[in-house]
Amino acid sequence: MRTSHYFAPTLRQVSGEVELASHRLLLQAGYIRQVAAGVYSLLPLGVRVTRKVENIIREEMDAAGALECFLPALHPLELWEKTGRAEYWGPELMRLKDRSGRPFCLGGTHEEVITSLVAGEVRSYRELPLNLYQIQTKFRDDPRPRGGLIRVREFIMKDAYSFDRDVAGLDRSYDIMVEAYHKILQRMGLPYHVVEASGGGIGGWDTKEFELPSETGESRYLRCEKCEYAATPEVAEVKPPAPAERAEALPIERVETPEKRTIEQVTEFLGVSPRRLVKTLVYQVGEKVVAALVRGDRDLSEDKLRAVLEARVLEMAGPETIARVTGAPVGFAGPVGLKGVEIIADEELRNEANFVTGGNEADLHLRNVNWGRDFEVSRWADLRCAAEGDPCPGCGASLRELRGVELAHVFKLGTFYSEALGAYFLDEDGTRKPIVMGCYGIGSTRMVAAIAEHYHDENGLIWPPSVAPFDVIVIPVNHDDEVHRSLAERIYEELKAAGLEVLLEDRVERPGVKFKDADLIGIPGQVVVGRLAKEGKVEVRRRGGESRVAPAEEVGSVLRELLAS
RNA sequence: CGGGGCGUAGCGCAGCUUGGUAGCGCGCCUGCCUUGGGCGCAGGAGGUCGUGGGUUCAAAUCCCGCCGCCCCGACCA
Numbered sequence: 148m149r150t151s152h153y154f155a156p157t158l159r160q161v162s163g164e165v166e167l168a169s170h171r172l173l174l175q176a177g178y179i180r181q182v183a184a185g186v187y188s189l190l191p192l193g194v195r196v197t198r199k200v201e202n203i204i205r206e207e208m209d210a211a212g213a214l215e216c217f218l219p220a221l222h223p224l225e226l227w228e229k230t231g232r233a234e235y236w237g238p239e240l241m242r243l244k245d246r247s248g249r250p251f252c253l254g255g256t257h258e259e260v261i262t263s264l265v266a267g268e269v270r271s272y273r274e275l276p277l278n279l280y281q282i283q284t285k286f287r288d289d290p291r292p293r294g295g296l297i298r299v300r301e302f303i304m305k306d307a308y309s310f311d312r313d314v315a316g317l318d319r320s321y322d323i324m325v326e327a328y329h330k331i332l333q334r335m336g337l338p339y340h341v342v343e344a345s346g347g348g349i350g351g352w353d354t355k356e357f358e359l360p361s362e363t364g365e366s367r368y369l370r371c372e373k374c375e376y377a378a379t380p381e382v383a384e385v386k387p388p389a390p391a392e393r394a395e396a397l398p399i400e401r402v403e404t405p406e407k408r409t410i411e412q413v414t415e416f417l418g419v420s421p422r423r424l425v426k427t428l429v430y431q432v433g434e435k436v437v438a439a440l441v442r443g444d445r446d447l448s449e450d451k452l453r454a455v456l457e458a459r460v461l462e463m464a465g466p467e468t469i470a471r472v473t474g475a476p477v478g479f480a481g482p483v484g485l486k487g488v489e490i491i492a493d494e495e496l497r498n499e500a501n502f503v504t505g506g507n508e509a510d511l512h513l514r515n516v517n518w519g520r521d522f523e524v525s526r527w528a529d530l531r532c533a534a535e536g537d538p539c540p541g542c543g544a545s546l547r548e549l550r551g552v553e554l555a556h557v558f559k560l561g562t563f564y565s566e567a568l569g570a571y572f573l574d575e576d577g578t579r580k581p582i583v584m585g586c587y588g589i590g591s592t593r594m595v596a597a598i599a600e601h602y603h604d605e606n607g608l609i610w611p612p613s614v615a616p617f618d619v620i621v622i623p624v625n626h627d628d629e630v631h632r633s634l635a636e637r638i639y640e641e642l643k644a645a646g647l648e649v650l651l652e653d654r655v656e657r658p659g660v661k662f663k664d665a666d667l668i669g670i671p672g673q674v675v676v677g678r679l680a681k682e683g684k685v686e687v688r689r690r691g692g693e694s695r696v697a698p699a700e701e702v703g704s705v706l707r708e709l710l711a712s
Numbered sequence: 713c714g715g716g717g718c719g720u721a722g723c724g725c726a727g728c729u730u731g732g733u734a735g736c737g738c739g740c741c742u743g744c745c746u747u748g749g750g751c752g753c754a755g756g757a758g759g760u761c762g763u764g765g766g767u768u769c770a771a772a773u774c775c776c777g778c779c780g781c782c783c784c785g786a787c788c789a
Contacts, residue, residue: 158723158724159723159724159738159739159750160723160724160725160737160738161723161724162718162723162724162725162781162782163724163725163782164717164718164781164782164783165782166782166783181781183780183781184780184781184782232789235789236789239787239788239789255789256789258789287788287789289787289788290713290786290787290788291783291784291785291786291787291788293782293783298788346789351789365788366788553788556789558789586789588789624747624748625747625748626747627747628747656750657746657747657748657749657750657751658747658748658749659747659748659749659750659751660749660750661748661749661750662748662749662750663749663750664750666749675748677748678748686748
């Protein structure tokens with residue numbers, strides 16, 4: 148390929164509004180252009196990198212025994228209504244109607260479509276296990292797209308779905324996919340952490356996220372440097388503290404706290420630390436109402452609460468419910484005197500005494516509240532989000548909080564979708580059972596951004612050879628010098644013939660422009676044909692690394708050596 | 713959805729506080745010059761100032777609405 152006939156419009160300057168390095172460099176080097184918030188065009192260089200990423204994913208999926216399909220992006224909304232996800236996703240699901248008014252949506256994921264496909268075809272246990280995948284455009288009307296390709300409303304991802312006859316089969320399929328993901332990420336040349344995560348509201352357990360550790364990432368997780376345990380704060384297990392003597396209970400006191408509703412307002416008003424407060428969070432679980440108690444400086448983990456209650460869906464109680472069960476407006480709920488409400492408390496509160504809580508009356512809080520004396524706890528459980536410094540549940544060392552870019556996510560889904568969409572099979576014993584599913588996603592466009600985020604310097608991108616848009620760029624320094632031009636041409640042809648993907652920089656530009664653009668674009672191999680050309684020698688460089696002078700005939704072998712390093 | 717910022721030539725920005733003449737850098741076109749890190753000189757083209765309304769003799773500038781984009785937060789199967 149020749150740059151004179153290519154389309155890689157590089158920019159001298161990018162708006163100061165663009166902050167993320169990957170966003171800035173992909174724009175500047177001519178890989179992407181924005182169309183709307185969270186909507187991008189991929190230019191030829193962007194397509195080449197994306198295809199490299201996808202081919203690595205494809206090879207590993209195929210090697211793991213998954214079969215490639217191509218499902219539609221356009222889904223009848225009816226399918227999403229069958230699983231309840233049309234409602235669950237709400238406005239995040241992009242909706243539209245066809246000409247006759249039939250409701251459709253643009254798929255944000257493909258459990259519904261794939262499950263209904265399998266439901267129509269698979270009859271017997273003999274046809275299982277099955278693992279189907281696709282590389283498809285997804286649409287999610289994210290409330291806040293950001294960071295270039297990191298978080299967008301339209302993106303490409305590989306999603307695989309496994310179908311098994313039982314949970315043991317699912318466990319095997321899942322392990323195979325996890326193994327494949329390790330291989331994929333290693334081939335991308337990216338560091339990553341495997342993080343235990345939450346399956347979210349609908350279905351799903353044993354879920355793992357593969358995170359690229361990055362200061363600029365938007366996911367947060369806790370990781371133990373000793374034993375490599377890593378989990379999101381919502382799911383990281385917090386061991387109950389060792390039992391300790393509680394402070395002596397003081398007489399309960401009522402304090403007027405006019406208009407002081409938030410933890411911040413109350414602590415400031417009363418001059419106490421948030422640790423002394425206990426938050427009372429009221430949840431609606433079906434018909435039941437429960438109150439969850441955590442220390443004032445902690446966050447409740449809805450995942451943990453959901454697990455304790457064995458509830459699939461959990462909803463924060465609305466103002467009416469709160470008024471009904473506490474007798475007070477939002478902001479003054481407390482455990483003392485709650486009626487008909489189960490009280491579940493975080494283990495951490497067991498050793499604590501004399502807390503400040505809401506008073507269940509408008510503008511009232513209570514001091515010196517004690518469990519056992521002033522109210523009863525029906526269940527103690529690990530309810531709070533873990534935090535930096537908490538002990539690792541594996542080895543007891545201290546957990547550190549990291550930020551990362553979520554590259555991939557695997558779930559065990561179970562039978563939620565197969566039951567909702569009628570994907571049943573006849574087992575060996577003649578009984579009809581729902582197929583047990585797993586799902587495995589990895590974003591290809593996000594991967595491109597993540598690699599750019601990780602591999603760049605002040606001059607531009609530096610692609611790992613496995614995903615680079617070209618292997619090498621050949622740069623004749625002086626366009627008017629016949630020796631430079633003809634030697635560059637020759638090397639270009641020879642490298643192509645040797646099976647490399649080569650870009651020839653044949654534009655009529657000054658040397659500085661060509662060097663700057665080559666660095667910006669970040670092709671790992673650079674061959675500079677300049678003043679040594681008359682002796683038949685050229686410079687062979689690794690972008691961002693070593694540079695060697697070599698005779699023209701040895702360019703191929705020197706390049707291979709440099710690219711392997 | 714809450715908070716903050718921005719929208720002026722193809723790109724990046726100034727001008728707005730204090731209303732009256734729309735400016736700079738890069739890019740682009742022409743000519744000369746130059747050729748190992750975004751050359752130099754000379755000449756030139758190019759703008760409904762996001763959009764709708766209001767105030768005013770007069771609006772890029774002041775006021776109101778809307779739209780779009782960026783950042784923080786909420787959110788993120």
